[in-house]
Amino acid sequence: MTEHDRDLAEVIAIDRSVRRRCNQPLPSGRTCRNWAGPSGRCRIHEPESAGTVPESTAPPSRVAEQFVTELLAFLRRRVTGAYSIDMYGFDRELTEQVILPLARPLYRSYFRVRTGGMDNVPATDGALLVANHAGAVPFDAIMTKVALLDDHPAHRNLRELAGDLALRLPGIGALARKTGNTLAHDDDAVRLLSDGELVGVWPEGYKGIGKPFSERYKLARFGRGGFVRVALLARKPIIPVAIIGSEETYPIIGNVSWLARLLDLPYFPITWQFPWLGPLGLLPLPSRWLIEFGAPIQVDDYPPDAADDPMLVLELSDRVRDTVQQMLYRNLMGRRSVFF
DSSP states (O other): OHHHHHHHHHHHHHHHHHHOHHHHHTTSSSBBOOOOTTTOOOOOOTTOOOOOOOOOGGOHHHHHHHHHHHHOOOOOOHHTOOOOOTTTOOOHIIIIIIIIHHHHHHHIOOOOOOEEOOOGGSSOOOOOEOOOSSSSSOHHHEEEEEEEHHHHHTOEEEEEEEEEHHHSSTTTTHHHHHHOOOOOOOHHHHHHHHOOEEEEEOOHHHHHHOOOOTTOOOOOOTSSSSSHHHHHHTTTOEEEEEEEEEGGSOEEEEEHHHHHHHHSOOOEEEEEEEEEGGGGSSOOOOOOEEEEEEEOOOOOSSTTTGOOOOOHHHHHHHHHHHHHHHHHHHHHTTTOOOOO
């Protein structure tokens, strides 16, 4: 064979290697028969890595198969006990894969929550998030939890400090523990912060979520500043959080105090919807939400014994409360509509 013949044979071999079919799966389940380039894929499939199926073009049968496989694996772990919970009862897998996905449609489509200042929340270290509380039913805690898991770059879990009532209610208490709630106790809160967790607290407590609609977005007293003492002991920053929209979910126009005492509840609300609309009155109004995470208030510059100074604790508590209140007023001024 002459040198010219060898060059011609090499060109033909290269052409044949290039002119091959793509053979990537299509959404219909068939195989792509477009001519492939040097990488072995056609232009349609070029952005994807070799040998993989783009998620957007995966056939429905494969998506269903993957879902069933993951579901069976999840159920197997639950049945065999091959999952972990921490000392407070927090079940990360159940929270992230079952419980919070149920709240996600409320977050995305019903309340249409927007967030701001997410970069103020640390990606790894501990911090104490202090927020306003309102709305008869504490949806604000749930929406804040979804916001940090879904919209924070590090997809962080929020560990809430809950009142005794929330943890002793049948069914609800166990579920609250599973999702990361723990009793509001200084030692537990300090330990969580020291372990690098995000801890959420709503200092207004039941006074906040049970206040009448006429007092909307006016912060109640922040207790005696116990959350400040926790932050000082753990040497972790306080992040003020302002939540707009929760006040309008269940506008409270009255409180049946004698019924609340009979049921051992902090309040029994009468709202615009309940009890006038019967079961439909339990449905929250679809207000549009905004959750803003403010700049951290650092406490590591205070002396080690600052937590034992009641005047300093109250002063810092008032500072946090004023910060949240100003954030609320600023966001309310910029809100165009309650529901749109």
